[in-house]
Amino acid sequence: MYAELPAPTRDDYQRDRDRIVHSTAFRRLVYKTQVFLNHEGDLFRTRMTHSLEVAQLARSVARVTGLNEDLCEAVALAHDLGHTPFGHAGQDALDECAREGDPASGGFEHNYQSLRVVDVLEERYPAFDGLNLTFEAREGILKHCSLRHAHELELREPGGVGRRFIDHTQPSLEAQVCNLTDEIAYNTHDIDDGVRSGLLAYDQLLALPMFLRFHRESLVAFPALVGRRLLFETLRRLLSAQVYDLIDTSSRRLAEHAPADADEARRSGPLVGTSADMAQGAVDLKRFLRAHLYRHARVVENTEAARRVVRDLYCAYAGDPHQLPAQYAARRSGRQVIVDYIAGMTDRFALREHARLFGAGRAGLSQAI
Numbered sequence: 472m473y474a475e476l477p478a479p480t481r482d483d484y485q486r487d488r489d490r491i492v493h494s495t496a497f498r499r500l501v502y503k504t505q506v507f508l509n510h511e512g513d514l515f516r517t518r519m520t521h522s523l524e525v526a527q528l529a530r531s532v533a534r535v536t537g538l539n540e541d542l543c544e545a546v547a548l549a550h551d552l553g554h555t556p557f558g559h560a561g562q563d564a565l566d567e568c569a570r571e572g573d574p575a576s577g578g579f580e581h582n583y584q585s586l587r588v589v590d591v592l593e594e595r596y597p598a599f600d601g602l603n604l605t606f607e608a609r610e611g612i613l614k615h616c617s618l619r620h621a622h623e624l625e626l627r628e629p630g631g632v633g634r635r636f637i638d639h640t641q642p643s644l645e646a647q648v649c650n651l652t653d654e655i656a657y658n659t660h661d662i663d664d665g666v667r668s669g670l671l672a673y674d675q676l677l678a679l680p681m682f683l684r685f686h687r688e689s690l691v692a693f694p695a696l697v698g699r700r701l702l703f704e705t706l707r708r709l710l711s712a713q714v715y716d717l718i719d720t721s722s723r724r725l726a727e728h729a730p731a732d733a734d735e736a737r738r739s740g741p742l743v744g745t746s747a748d749m750a751q752g753a754v755d756l757k758r759f760l761r762a763h764l765y766r767h768a769r770v771v772e773n774t775e776a777a778r779r780v781v782r783d784l785y786c787a788y789a790g791d792p793h794q795l796p797a798q799y800a801a802r803r804s805g806r807q808v809i810v811d812y813i814a815g816m817t818d819r820f821a822l823r824e825h826a827r828l829f830g831a832g833r834a835g836l837s838q839a840i
């Protein structure tokens with residue numbers, strides 16, 4: 472970390488948040504896939520709107536539980552900065568390419584890449600690379616990390632953000648809030664997007680006990696409700712119930728354990744969480760979405776095409792590094808530069824690059840759901 476003077480009107484977490492909002496990587500989230508590819512429709516969630524929803528939920532939870540709202544907001548806004556184009560399909564393809572291209576690299580992990588973005592890849596400030604964020608923001612951004620990458624981090628930064636994956640301790644309470652609100656956000660908004668796309672039918676959702684419960688509650692409160700408003704009201708209740716449960720359960724655990732400081736909280740096992748019933752409901756939601764949306768034939772078709780696009784790009788740059796932008800290639804060497812370059816692409820930039828290198832219309836992505 473580079474030693475800086477404190478900002479005159481903001482604390483360090485507020486400055487972290489502001490730097491994230493002004494970063495290039497943050498703006499790219501508008502054109503990165505959450506589940507549906509960016510060109511499939513204007514109203515589907517993107518990584519940007521997903522991150523904003525997580526930030527809203529995390530701030531709400533932090534306010535009631537007495538945690539730091541600005542730290543939660545910073546972590547939530549930055550948590551997906553390292554995502555590749557085309558969502559998990561892009562990530563899987565880039566991981567395979569990275570491992571094949573450099574077996575010593577440890578592969579590609581999006582959380583680790585998010586940390587690279589804020590530590591190294593953003594080039595905006597004269598005195599340092601990255602955004603020079605606080606330990607706590609960086610710790611929260613690194614939601615998951617392989618042991619291999621954790622050991623690499625530990626070598627560069629002893630006792631730093633990689634340490635907890637070696638010691639099996641928890642991140643800050645604010646980071647725990649972001650991890651949970653991330654899941655709550657996507658479990659809920661992916662249902663909305665799934666129905667909007669026509670790939671999920673409303674009646675299918677009634678097989679989910681948690682959805683059925685809030686569907687019935689909505690109709691008791693508003694018996695004439697139908698169509699999209701019924702879906703929105705059911706999802707609104709589903710979202711609120713998960714957040715209120717998270718607040719109640721976490722507040723109770725925090726009161727019981729009463730950690731004296733942040734480090735004691737890190738050693739105390741997960742203190743932020745939902746009740747067993749709500750956690751089971753979330754598992755059911757996730758399982759349902761995996762079976763009926765993420766593995767839907769129409770999604771998988773595009774997933775396969777997206778993997779090919781990422782693989783083609785990687786092979787093109789590896790075979791002819793002159794295809795990389797000159798300033799990019801000159802900055803760093805080896806296969807890592809290709810991984811960083813592809814990981815930073817938006818969906819539509821990746822498709823434009825693919826068209827430039829392989830010809831228009833070769834990507835094979837379907838235009839509309």
Ligand code: MG
Pocket residue numbers: 521550551653
């Ligand atoms: Mg997320």
